[in-house]
Amino acid sequence: MTNVLILGANGGIARLAIDLFLDQTDAKLTLYLRNASRLRNMNSDRVRVIEGDVLNLEKLEAAMAGQDVVYANLSGDLERYAENIVEAMEATNVKRLIFISSMGIYDEVPGEKYGSILNPYRKSAAVIETSNLDYTILRPAWFTNKDEINYETTQKGEPFKGYEVSRKSVADLVVKLAESSESSETEVRSSLGVNRPE
Numbered sequence: 001m002t003n004v005l006i007l008g009a010n011g012g013i014a015r016l017a018i019d020l021f022l023d024q025t026d027a028k029l030t031l032y033l034r035n036a037s038r039l040r041n042m043n044s045d046r047v048r049v050i051e052g053d054v055l056n057l058e059k060l061e062a063a064m065a066g067q068d069v070v071y072a073n074l075s076g077d078l079e080r081y082a083e084n085i086v087e088a089m090e091a092t093n094v095k096r097l098i099f100i101s102s103m104g105i106y107d108e109v110p111g112e113k114y115g116s117i118l119n120p121y122r123k124s125a126a127v128i129e130t131s132n133l134d135y136t137i138l139r140p141a142w143f144t145n146k147d148e149i150n151y152e153t154t155q156k157g158e159p160f161k162g163y164e165v166s167r168k169s170v171a172d173l174v175v176k177l178a179e180s181s182e183s184s185e186t187e188v189r190s191s192l193g194v195n196r197p198e
């Protein structure tokens with residue numbers, strides 16, 4: 001049984017991942033979010049809710065205790081968030097991090113040049129990549145709401161493929177990564193592009 005801490009648990013991908021974790025695994029979830037009243041009732045004894053901001057380092061460290069995996073599904077000041085997450089994980093000796101980023105942070109999308117809008121994503125990835133954590137950074141394509149699980153991945157250094165991916169696909173990959181006990185070299189200390197095959 002895996003203990004998973006979900007940061008930004010009311011986010012779009014996070015809500016889909018929570019459903020998959022509860023339906024398909026026996027993971028225990030700690031949902032960390034700024035406004036707990038926004039969460040619908042979950043009625044599961046495998047779910048614990050902590051109301052908190054990722055900028056609150058003390059609360060974040062307390063939430064890390066006993067976790068096997070941290071899954072960060074955040075938007076906003078991602079560089080500061082990543083700094084706090086790395087600091088809290090190192091302080092509490094939690095190693096495994098899954099962090100949702102975006103395609104384009106390495107200028108890896110053929111024919112596209114994404115400007116400063118991606119800076120928080122670039123800078124947060126750099127913070128994580130210089131840590132000692134067992135991280136997987138996910139770089140999804142544009143999200144769709146298609147009710148399908150259909151994706152492929154590319155490694156850092158490879159050109160990005162495709163242009164879209166369903167939210168449900170990204171949630172599925174998060175759950176698979178969180179649940180895989182074997183540390184695969186293609187997943188750990190990796191940054192994966194995620195797209196719908198064309």
Ligand SMILES: NC(=O)c1ccc[n+]([C@@H]2O[C@H](COP(=O)([O-])OP(=O)(O)OC[C@H]3O[C@@H](n4cnc5c(N)ncnc54)[C@H](OP(=O)(O)O)[C@@H]3O)[C@@H](O)[C@H]2O)c1
Nearest residue numbers: 008010011012013034053054074075076102140141142143
């Ligand atoms: N849209 C696309 O096509 C696309 C493509 C690739 C990547 N992405 C990126 O993928 C990431 C995940 O997407 P998503 O749709 O699941 O995101 P989302 O729905 O925007 O969720 C992000 C969550 O982060 C939480 N958050 C922000 N600052 C926080 C803080 N200081 N402490 C705690 N929680 C905080 C927000 O909480 P509140 O509810 O309290 O605001 C929100 O629930 C985003 O960064 C998104 O930009 C998007």
